[in-house]
Amino acid sequence: MNERDENVLLDAVRRAPGPMPGAAMTAAIRARAGAVARRRSPPVWLNIAAGVVVLVGAASWLRVADRVPEPLAPRASTPVTATDGALPDAQATAPEMDDVPAFEASRSAAASEPPIEQPLADAGPGQINKAEARSESQRPVVAVDDLASARRAPAGDADSLVAQGLRSDAPREAAAGAKLEAVPPSVSSAIQTPALETAQAPMSVDAPPLTESPVPAAPPAPPAPPVSFAPREPVGRMSAAPAAPASVSPLPSIAAEPVADSIAPAAAVASSVPAGSSTIGLGLDEAQSVVALERMREAARDRTKAAHDPRFDALREALAAEQSARVDALIAELKRDVLRESWPADLADRYWPE
Amino acid sequence: MNYAAAIQPCFWEPTATRYRERMTPTDANTAPSDEQLMLAYASGDVRAFDALYARFATRLLRYLTRLVKRPSVAEELFQDTWQRAIDARSRYRPTARFAAWLFRIAHHLAIDHIRREQPQSDDSVLAHFPDGGAAPLQAIEDEAQLTRLIDALESLPAEQRAVVLLRAEGELTLEEIAETMNTGRETIKSRLRYALAKLKEALK
Numbered sequence: 001m002n003e004r005d006e007n008v009l010l011d012a013v014r015r016a017p018g019p020m021p022g023a024a025m026t027a028a029i030r031a032r033a034g035a036v037a038r039r040r041s042p043p044v045w046l047n048i049a050a051g052v053v054v055l056v057g058a059a060s061w062l063r064v065a066d067r068v069p070e071p072l073a074p075r076a077s078t079p080v081t082a083t084d085g086a087l088p089d090a091q092a093t094a095p096e097m098d099d100v101p102a103f104e105a106s107r108s109a110a111a112s113e114p115p116i117e118q119p120l121a122d123a124g125p126g127q128i129n130k131a132e133a134r135s136e137s138q139r140p141v142v143a144v145d146d147l148a149s150a151r152r153a154p155a156g157d158a159d160s161l162v163a164q165g166l167r168s169d170a171p172r173e174a175a176a177g178a179k180l181e182a183v184p185p186s187v188s189s190a191i192q193t194p195a196l197e198t199a200q201a202p203m204s205v206d207a208p209p210l211t212e213s214p215v216p217a218a219p220p221a222p223p224a225p226p227v228s229f230a231p232r233e234p235v236g237r238m239s240a241a242p243a244a245p246a247s248v249s250p251l252p253s254i255a256a257e258p259v260a261d262s263i264a265p266a267a268a269v270a271s272s273v274p275a276g277s278s279t280i281g282l283g284l285d286e287a288q289s290v291v292a293l294e295r296m297r298e299a300a301r302d303r304t305k306a307a308h309d310p311r312f313d314a315l316r317e318a319l320a321a322e323q324s325a326r327v328d329a330l331i332a333e334l335k336r337d338v339l340r341e342s343w344p345a346d347l348a349d350r351y352w353p354e
Numbered sequence: 355m356n357y358a359a360a361i362q363p364c365f366w367e368p369t370a371t372r373y374r375e376r377m378t379p380t381d382a383n384t385a386p387s388d389e390q391l392m393l394a395y396a397s398g399d400v401r402a403f404d405a406l407y408a409r410f411a412t413r414l415l416r417y418l419t420r421l422v423k424r425p426s427v428a429e430e431l432f433q434d435t436w437q438r439a440i441d442a443r444s445r446y447r448p449t450a451r452f453a454a455w456l457f458r459i460a461h462h463l464a465i466d467h468i469r470r471e472q473p474q475s476d477d478s479v480l481a482h483f484p485d486g487g488a489a490p491l492q493a494i495e496d497e498a499q500l501t502r503l504i505d506a507l508e509s510l511p512a513e514q515r516a517v518v519l520l521r522a523e524g525e526l527t528l529e530e531i532a533e534t535m536n537t538g539r540e541t542i543k544s545r546l547r548y549a550l551a552k553l554k555e556a557l558k
Contacts, residue, residue, distance in 0.1 A: 009503070009550050012494040013522040016504045018416035019425060021432065026411065029436045033403045036440050037395065 067310060309334070312344055388452035396443040407436070410453065414460055417523040421464045421516055423508050431467065435460040450530070457524040458534040461516060468512050499557060506556030514549035517542055 311334055318326040331351050334343070340352050386394070386402075388409065394402035414435060419428040438459050446455070494500060507515060513535070520526045520534065528546070532539045 010522040016500040019419045021411045021415050033440050034400045037398050037400045
């Protein structure tokens, strides 16, 4: 078969009558093609890029989450101030806030009283023991932690307890004529308003000689300055405040055990107190020891945080990359900001030899 | 209409080659090629698909109708073929002619149907090679002759019939037919020669 015949036959096949696509079928096919064309699918590379972005983002988030330090526990050493929790409410609702003038008078009277130590020195051993026992039972010194928990208690509870203590105990203590031992500044400031009720008794809510924050004369009390446990005067300087223990007598019900706990760590401190010192001084020391203990804990937390300083990781990376300039800068910065004790052992031995 | 000018560039063009092909300026009198139209449709231009459909719809349906010899089945295969072409628009690469690509899809669908209907292949029946006569064929104008021709075509074995139809309706080359049918060029050549000889003999 030659090519000419082939072409003739093929051409005849093409010209032969045959079926034609129907209009309905054509319309259906065109509609389908149009619908698909309008619904464009994203290209494959775009999907891959989106997946990579998601993976990188997740990895970055995990890395950041690992580096974020855990939130520190609420500090228990925060002193109680007039602006804290329930106590301002106690101030606001306590009905004993009317005796401002009397309170002022009592303050002045208390200021002129002889040091606390003097009455105990004058008293016999029995009285000293009584005073010690009373101070133990009515110790207003509560662990700072417990003060914090007391602050967290409903305002009404604190208010009622303090108010009850003031009203019930003040007369008895006043009658006994015992001199109160020093009230820790934190407690004194916390109960500053309820103390007004017993202004008729020579009270000294003056533990405040130890602090910068005198008991406010009238509510609402101004915010007290930071509490300082460092005694500014001889330990025995605190004047007896019959109402003070009364004002805090209810607190022992709250803080009986914590008080014991606070006493325990303070025992080491108390043991260093020379023999013959007053118990009132022991209370102050205990308070100081509690605060010191909290500061030690805080310092330990700081050291832990410092050990995980990301700059140490950056220093290691710079060392691996042999970036001497950056290494020197990081070392200088870390030496300035972080104590040697907080440095990792490997880096401390290498760059901060003792 | 200069269809190429209406093709909108697509920012996600994966290869610069395809972009250049689509953006190659064409003469106003020159119609865009089948490959250009398919690429344009892949980019979302529905009018390009309409142009392709207008060019190949009749030829494709006639091919399928004469190959499967059943109009209803041919229409189903016709729709399936276009649906597959639509679905594969994003994977189309102008490495082969669009006609070869489209008819390859149609052929595979038709052959699968034929094998389901007639499992036995009759392609090996080449015992009697028709002579066809030495006289050259005259142009076939008579409708009756055309009808006889079509009847003879439909009487051919499926494989031979497919070769003739791919050559006639699809206008494929022997190499393209061989690739479509997954056989060698010489086999296709012999099949075509045998089939045309029988058709010529039937027109006598």
